[in-house]
Amino acid sequence: MKTLSFKTLTLEVDKQYAVLKFNRPDFRNAYTDEMGLELLDALHELAAPAVRSVVLTGAGGDFSIGFDPLMMKEHLGEAPMLFRKATGYLHQIIAELRRLPKPVIGAINGPAAGTGFSFALACDFILASETASFSSSYINVGLSPDGGLSYFLTRLVGPQKCAELVMTGKTISARKALELGIISGVVPPDKLMEEAQSLAVYFANGPTLALGRAKRLIDTALSHSLEEQLEEERQSIIEISTSNDFKEGLNAYVNKKGKPNFGGR
Secondary structure: OEEEEOOOEEEEEEOOEEEEEEOOHHHOOOEOHHHHHHHHHHHHHHOOOOOOEEEEEEOOOOOEOOEOHHHHHHOHHHHHHHHHHHHHHHHHHHHHHHHOOOOEEEEEOOEEEOHHHHHHHOOOEEEEEOOOEEEOHHHHHOOOOOOOHHHHHHHHHOHHHHHHHHHHOOEEEHHHHHHOOOOOEEEOHHHHHHHHHHHHHHHHOOOHHHHHHHHHHHHHOOOOOHHHHHHHHHHHHHHHOOOHHHHHHHHHHHOOOOOOOOOOO
């Protein structure tokens, strides 16, 4: 196992998958500019072809409560400059998470609020502990959403339910988030990382190129016309048909060899 140490994060690469963890438990994993810069460095590591899936989680009892309130208070007199800089980092991180051509699994171990909720929504799959909760808490301190929260949440639950969650700032349980279709599953706290890592291993042993193309197609589906999406699918399947994994998968299926041995190429 390869471990990279940062001040606000930990990154562990175990064979073909990685676990990226917010690591400011004494501050409830609140987001800072320092964390933003370190996340950009971590994403560079995660882009390596050897990493075929990613788990994103938090240290301690929280996933992330979003922007550090102490940072906001300290810079209250220059708030526009603070948020111009901070969202610059944050939005680059969110965009790069979505562009990663591999599955990203959110293992939500506790409260995910504000920007923390945005990070969770940027994942492809969200598994939550029974102790987790979700809140678009911006409105509670007189702010509007960032980190793509309005983008992701509207697509998941529709404009009206998104408006309810964003404009009331209410907190919902993991079970309620599952009921609304925001997350993929709820598990006992002591099983969360086991389940998330099991899913990461499953994807790490899958056809990585095809998974990456599927992720991209899902992202474009709601912004494209039918004709545009059909063409996107056409080009994608043409390109992916040259992969070794397609040859392996087809050979295993035709010759009844059982599960294919995908190499991610």
